[in-house]
Amino acid sequence: xxxxxCDKRDTNKGAWSKQEDEKLIDYIRNHGEGSWxxxxxxxxxxxxxxxxxxxxWINYLQPNIKRGNFAEDEEDLIVKLHALLGNRWSLIxxxxxxxxxxxxxxxxxxxxxxxxxxxxxxxxxxxxxxSLSLHRPQISGSATLSGGPVNHERKKWQQYLISMTDNxxxxxxxxxxxxxxxxxxxxxxxxxxxxDLNLDLTMSIPSPSTTFAEWKQESAELEAxxxxxxxTNQTLLLFR
DNA sequence: AACACGGGCAACCGCACCTAC
DNA sequence: TGTAGGTGCGGTTGCCCGTGT
Numbered sequence: 001x002x003x004x005x006c007d008k009r010d011t012n013k014g015a016w017s018k019q020e021d022e023k024l025i026d027y028i029r030n031h032g033e034g035s036w037x038x039x040x041x042x043x044x045x046x047x048x049x050x051x052x053x054x055x056x057w058i059n060y061l062q063p064n065i066k067r068g069n070f071a072e073d074e075e076d077l078i079v080k081l082h083a084l085l086g087n088r089w090s091l092i093x094x095x096x097x098x099x100x101x102x103x104x105x106x107x108x109x110x111x112x113x114x115x116x117x118x119x120x121x122x123x124x125x126x127x128x129x130x131s132l133s134l135h136r137p138q139i140s141g142s143a144t145l146s147g148g149p150v151n152h153e154r155k156k157w158q159q160y161l162i163s164m165t166d167n168x169x170x171x172x173x174x175x176x177x178x179x180x181x182x183x184x185x186x187x188x189x190x191x192x193x194x195x196d197l198n199l200d201l202t203m204s205i206p207s208p209s210t211t212f213a214e215w216k217q218e219s220a221e222l223e224a225x226x227x228x229x230x231x232t233n234q235t236l237l238l239f240r
Numbered sequence: 241a242a243c244a245c246g247g248g249c250a251a252c253c254g255c256a257c258c259t260a261c
Numbered sequence: 262t263g264t265a266g267g268t269g270c271g272g273t274t275g276c277c278c279g280t281g282t
Binding site: 014015035036037050051054087088090105 | 276
Binding site: 013014015016049051052055056059060102103106107109110111 | 247248249250251252253
């Protein structure tokens, strides 16, 4: 049985106070990140769990964190990345400088998910819902999307839908849907699903004739340093 | 004005992965 | 090779605040 990461009797829970934040910031400024387990004691006796310190630093105290509303292009990117990666928030966050996985996850759950649902898109697999899929243009007739300012939004999402072929989306079987697999194995999965990702995240359709064996061979070849120059591998590197 | 309700967000929890021994 | 500690990640919870009734 694993020991708990800290003795819960001796730790505070809940919102962080200004003093606690300052202690943590001071310590990390002087000693750098890492050694989270020993940090609370070393940082002037912070009564916080190591994991809590890490989370607080990564999500709120780091100097390069971007706070506030998400820009339109950030939204687009999140949706596209989510279609590719599923709930791999840390990977998605890696593509959005200054944004944290927690922030993106919250934004997805509170805003983007609902937005997609209103558009008639299943946020889990990015498929157009049954009732709309037969006539994609109907999306513009979604009940929540009438009125002027929405037109732009509507157009944007229509383009998104059109640009997303079925091959682009995370498979229904959930090859990269929530599981406790590591990022690396997830990327392997995606490399199979999306062998031809482009750097700008607009996608080309993978050859339907590619078998798994062929893909494995291609992947092995891509591992070779001499292949680093080609576009496909650049794309794969994007997700490393 | 008081209450109920829902949304947004910070933080917690537990599991999985990584690495050193 | 197996094990334990440290860390990272994603799901979930709970509090706070705004809005509607």
